[in-house]
Amino acid sequence: MAKFQIIKDFDNKYHFNLKLKSGDIVLRSSDRTIAKIACEKQIDLVRTNSKFAQRFSRQSDEQGSYFILKDADNQVLGRSGYYTYWLDMERSIAAVRSYTHDAELEDLSSLAQKEVEMSL
Template identity: 40%
Template sequence: MGKFVITTDKSGQFRFNLKAGNGQTILSSEAYKTKASCNNGIESVQKNSQDDSKFERLTAKNGSPYFNLKATNGQVIGTSEMYSGNDAMENGIASVKKNAPDASVEDNS
């Protein structure tokens, strides 16, 4: 079962990672100034991850595919790792869809 892990970065801002059941990070957030905003970001991932149109499939400059998950307002709420190919990226999207809705939250901030 997946989980969201909240941490603080060097500047004291909050971030979360969505981890799959095997512990692999499948989605990383932007930095948030407050924990409340970070928690709102998690709720937004849980809600928007079920809508395939919210996944923006992209290609990095080095040719690696990756994706962003966007909120209803178009703001990016999470970014994936770089993948070796499109099939691997689609598997990552499927993992977010599967894990995000019922993921627990682990606060390590």
């Protein structure tokens, strides 16, 4: 189980996190948008594109391994955090592929920033 959280930053821009039932955030939006509807459209694109294994790009650098989800036009939709172990990253990709299609949507954009931080 998972949920998308829409968050409004201090500078009034929106982004999303995909959060698993365990509390782990497995995917963060690649862009911050000025309109909430644009953020919701990004979530719809994640739902559509996460079905396809080839849309996930595995990367690594000096901080660890991570994955990127792209759309059919190779535009980045979201990025994971860093993983120490490759297998943990693969499990997170599997979770994104399994749970995004029916993940609930939680709109935290109207909450005060302090309340948002407490819910993450």
